[in-house]
Every structure is written in C-alpha cells, then in structure tokens.
Amino acid sequence: GAxxxxxxxxKVTEKGKDVELxxxxxxxxTALYWYRQSLGQGLEFLIYFQGNSAPDKSGLPSxxxxxxxxxxxxxxxxxxxxxQEDSAVYLCASTPGTPRTDTQYFGPGTRLTVL
Amino acid sequence: xxxxxxxxxALSVPEGExxxxxxxxxxxxxxxxxxxxxxxxxxLTSLLLIQSSQRxxxxxxxxxxLDKSSGRSTLYIAASQPGDSATYLCAxxxxxxxxxxLTFGTGTQLKVEL
Numbered sequence: 144g145a146x147x148x149x150x151x152x153x154k155v156t157e158k159g160k161d162v163e164l165x166x167x168x169x170x171x172x173t174a175l176y177w178y179r180q181s182l183g184q185g186l187e188f189l190i191y192f193q194g195n196s197a198p199d200k201s202g203l204p205s206x207x208x209x210x211x212x213x214x215x216x217x218x219x220x221x222x223x224x225x226x227q228e229d230s231a232v233y234l235c236a237s238t239p240g241t242p243r244t245d246t247q248y249f250g251p252g253t254r255l256t257v258l
Numbered sequence: 259x260x261x262x263x264x265x266x267x268a269l270s271v272p273e274g275e276x277x278x279x280x281x282x283x284x285x286x287x288x289x290x291x292x293x294x295x296x297x298x299x300x301x302l303t304s305l306l307l308i309q310s311s312q313r314x315x316x317x318x319x320x321x322x323x324l325d326k327s328s329g330r331s332t333l334y335i336a337a338s339q340p341g342d343s344a345t346y347l348c349a350x351x352x353x354x355x356x357x358x359x360l361t362f363g364t365g366t367q368l369k370v371e372l
Contacts, residue, residue: 147301178360185362185365188361191358191359199356199359201358242351242358242359242360243290243351243357244309246292246307247302250301251300251301
C-alpha cells in the first residue's frame with residue numbers, strides 16, 4: 144500500500160517568506176507526527192496529532208511554527224517569516240494508533256532551504 | 259529530559275563481518291525503543307521495535323536487544339553486506355511527554371566495503 148507522502152520534496156525560499164509543507168499519512172492511521180532534522184541538531188520532535196484530540200505542540204520551536212490536520216488525515220506545517228535557522232529536512236510520520244506501541248512510518252521528507 | 263547517545267558515530271567494516279551498534283538512553287521509563295535506517299536523502303525506514311517488556315527482537319540478519327534497567331540497546335547485524343550501508347538511528351518513546359514523541363540518537367553511519 145501507499146506509504147507516507149510529503150510535498151514538496153524540496154523548497155527554497157527567501158528569508159521572511161511563509162512556507163507550507165504537506166503530509167499525507169498512511170490511510171487509516173490515526174496518529175501523525177512532524178519532526179525536523181537539521182545539521183548539528185539531529186532529529187527533533189515538533190508536533191503530534193492523535194485523532195480528534197488537541198495536538199501536542201510541545202516541540203514547536205517558536206510561534207512562527209504552526210500545524211493543522213484536516214479531517215483527521217492530511218496535515219500542513221506552516222512556517223511564517225522564515226529564518227535561515229529554519230533550514231532543515233522536515234519529516235512526517237504516522238502510526239495506526241498509539242505511539243506507545245506502534246512503529247512510526249516516515250515519509251521521505253521536505254528539504255527546506257531559507258536563503 | 260531523555261537523552262539518547264549512539265556509539266560509534268561512524269563505522270567502516272568489510273563485507274561479511276558481524277557488527278554491533280550501541281544505543282544508550284538516560285531515562286529508563288520508556289514505552290518502547292525503535293531502530294531505523296536512513297539512506298542519504300531519504301526518510302527513515304523502521305527496522306525493529308522493542309516494547310519495554312521485551313528483551314529482544316529479530317528480523318532476518320538483524321537482532322536488537324533491550325536492557326531497560328541499564329538504559330542500553332544494541333543492534334546486531336550479521337554477515338554485513340554493502341547494501342547495509344546507511345545511517346542507523348535508535349529512538350525511544352518515553353513516559354515523559356506521554357509517549358507522544360520519539361527522542362532520537364545522533365546515529366551511527368555505517369559503511370560496508372566490498
């Protein structure tokens with residue numbers, strides 16, 4: 144079956160512009176995660192959605208970052224007024240149910256470059 | 259705060275060799291530990307997931323063990339092949355944070371040479 148998909152695969156933007164990154168989880172997966180992978184920082188958690196519950200936003204680095212998940216499926220990560228330190232690979236993952244027991248399936252990522 | 263460390267950071271071995279990758283974590287209150295591989299420019303592929311109540315998991319040439327009390331996991335790769343060349347990441351789902359996220363190590367970059 145289809146895996147987690149993300150778009151675009153690459154995004155180059157100018158400092159100060161807003162960007163939107165999209166994630167399509169595996170069909171039927173109730174949980175969705177966003178992570179960021181940057182040089183020198185490794186992989187870090189950003190946000191977690193589970194069904195209709197309020198998302199866990201504890202990993203968002205600033206209020207310029209926001210995410211939503213419409214209809215319990217597709218998710219969009221928005222970065223406003225991008226900065227050069229936002230340059231990273233943004234990875235999305237999904238699980239069938241709870242992350243406490245389930246494997247996380249990752250998408251290929253979106254490479255964001257802020258000039 | 260959970261911290262995950264992987265040793266070594268990089269490893270180069272000849273084809274056919276058996277090898278062990280190490281992962282340690284500071285907080286033993288975990289739900290599970292997962293091993294992933296990442297190929298250059300690609301996302302993560304799950305290899306093995308060990309629940310906190312388990313001691314090991316096996317898949318083909320891969321065997322992962324978990325010693326929760328000492329905060330350690332090892333990934334054993336038997337009869338390594340050039341196709342095993344990748345970065346290997348371990349990650350834990352911890353009680354802190356409600357198990358809603360994975361905390362990753364910085365990875366071991368493996369190169370298997372012909």
